[in-house]
Amino acid sequence: MRHGVARFVTGFLALPVALYLFYVVWPFVQAAGYSLTDWGGYSDRQQFVGLDNYVRLFSDELIRKAFWHNVFFLVTLPLFTIALALFLAFLLNVGGREDRAGIRGVLGSGLYKIIFFFPQVLSLVVVAVMWQQIYRADGQGLINGVLMKVGLVDPDNPIAFTNDPEPFLGVPAVLWWLLLIAVWSGAGFYMVLFSAAMQSIPKDVFEAAILDGAGRFHTFFRITLPLLRDTVSVAWIYLGFIALDMYALVFVMTPSQGGPNHASEIFASVLNFTAFQKGQFGYACAMGVALAIFALLLAAAQLKITRRERIEY
Template identity: 80%
Template sequence: MRHGKARFVASFLVLPVGLYVFYVLWPYAQDIGYSLTNWGGYSDTQEFVGLDNYVRLVKDELIRKAFWHSVFFLVTVPVFTIALALLFAFLLNVGGRGSRAGVRGVWGSSFYKVVFFFPQVLSLVLIAIMWQAIYRGDEQGLLNGILMKIGLVDPEKPLQFVADPTPFLGVPTVLWWLLLIAVWGGTGFYMVLFSAAMQSIPKDIFEAATLDGATRVKTFFRITLPLLRDSVSVAWVYLGFIALDMYALVYVMTPSQGGPDHASEVFASVINFTAFNKGQFGYACAIAVALGIFTLLLAAVQLRVTRRERIEY
């Protein structure tokens, strides 16, 4: 009877496991295999070069640039997105004026949630094209047009937002403008996520804190934030993955898909340029493997650091 049940369960697992192996694990295995060769991508011949590609990427100045740019996004995208999402979620749920009904959110909170969530229904490429019009480096650009109208920008010298490699706080200016887009596009989703988590917290806790004289700031840091730790941890991991995949914004918005002067290069843009422009697919695969290992290590560290016993309420 037990063997029959095992065969019955196995019969249902064969197809999904087979599809997973064929469409997920096998491409990974191929990528690792190609990373050990000098394959050009368009020929049937390939020479085994061992770890030469990995030694090369360690010494590659462009890879080093892309790494630090990715680290910049890895730190700033989660920090700013989560901070804004938590602030808006708190205001929408417990930021309204007190009433006889107890603690409540601001009036029209459902409408604000829809407005904040709106960027999520747009594709990332569409968002990039829209912001490209805003950042346009002449008088036709929305930002340049406004700044020229109020006299803050010389019409003869319009700002080159995503074509400006000059550093600001040690980071190319173009990266800060791309960061603004990433935060704008992601805040709404995580605001809704945190809002749903806050609604699961009993209102009695907030009302008791209010009766004890706790301010909204103390309520947020002493009650709300600790009870949302699980949601924040999940958001941090997902935003970390998003920060490592800024390719769409870089490709659509920046000069030469990583410019100017490689000031906005990220791992994905380097992989694309190396494979399809230089014809060095073996080296591109090595970069992709390194990025995959870095991503797995990042996820493991984040989950380990944010893990703790669940709070019951």
Template identity: 55%
Template sequence: MRKGQYRFVAGFLLVPVALYLIFVIWPYIQTFGYSLTDWKGQSQTFDFVGLDNYKALFQDDVFLKAIWHNIQFLVFIPVITILLSIFFAFMVNVGGRSRAGGVSGVAGSSFYKIVYFFPQVLSLAILAVLFNAVYRSDGGGMLNGLLIKLGLVDPDSPVEWLNEPGIVRWALILVVVWHGVGFYLVLFSAAMQSIPRDVYEAALIDGAGRAQSFFRITLPLLWDTVQTAWVYLGIVAMDMFVLVSSMTASMGAYGGGPNHESDVMSTVMMRNFLYFGKSGYACAMGVIMLLLTLVLSVVTLRATRRERIEF
């Protein structure tokens, strides 16, 4: 690259890099700085306390419980969402191969794609309102009403889906999975359409079944897309603020009930920042969240790395 070209490229990069440093990197640096103080949020004065906030974090039972909840979401949300998305994408693209005309999706596959993708157009706030009605703890809720009609639940003691410690996190996981499956179905469908149909037809001629086609052809050729989806879903699992704070809001400031059984790191952080006025302490939580998310991304990319398959 000639000297003039360096100047040309640098001229285009200067403004975007400067904006990135100002609006992305600098806030991170400020947050780390505040995490070393006893800043109360409203006051412009604060004292340097060093690593005291970080020491207090690892003695905070609520925050440690929230980390464990995020880990549970981190395990179940990506696994369930990716498995369902790949299965549905496989069915709507190559699952109907027994029909005439070679390898094809099941009948009505275009319609199924629209139906599965529909939840993705709804915002998380709308989802929270919708599923609050589904999970109502009386006979008027969709789930309780159905179970009462089937005789599986006593009308006088319906299930309190969002107020039972053993159920509330699974209820939240169901919402995230229901919302995300459609998007990742479209993502995996796009990746599957790049796989030559000749590969599936050759496997069909050789007598391969659907399970063999999936595990020997589809999954290996989709691995890069699965890896990307896993990272994005992991980031979703590390957040969960909107759903937890909206769907369990009646159980305390920024949700988290019952008895902090649905708390995640983001809700604990916002509660300390805005409700308790412990802003420096909350900034330390934000730094820990950033570090955990970065570690998650690196570990996931390294753990799922494999030799690229060309076709």
């Protein structure tokens, strides 16, 4: 009987696994192989150079700058997105008034969920193009236009937004404006994710805490957040992968896809420029492999740090 089931499962999965290996795993293996060569991408000529491309990464000043920009997103994007999503989810689930039915969310919470989730139905490129018009550095931009109308911005000196390379808190201002877009577009999804996790927590737990005199602040930090630890950990990993990418926003929103003056350069934009503008595909593959290894190590460390016994309730 078991032999028949195993044969059926094997036959059922053979084609999907073969397609996955060919279209997903094999390109990764090819990239790792090309990273050990000086392949130019447009010819069959390639010479084996060993680990020279990886050694070159450590001495490349542009790579170092792009790496620290990614680290900025790696720290700030999960932090701000998860904090905002948790706040919204808490309000929409247990932030309303108490009544005979128990603890409720704020009035109209169902409508708010739809509104906050709406950016998720849009492509990231569409979101970037929309914000490109909001951030326009002239009177036609939404923000600059409004501020000019009320006299808060000089028409001859509008806010540069994504054209501003000047540092703010030690980081190029353009990165902060890109961070705002990323948080705005992603918070709704994680709000829904955290809302689903909160709804699985029995309302009796919240009501018992309130009867014991706990306020909403203590309820959130002593009950809700600890019980959502696993969900928050998964969200942090997903957002970490997004922070290590950010290519679509940088490509659409910034001048020269990484400007001005490399102020918004990230690993993915340097990789794209190196491969398709310089024609150094071997070196670009080394960048991609290094980024993939870093992302996997980061995810493994995150899972290791946040691992704990499952809480039953």
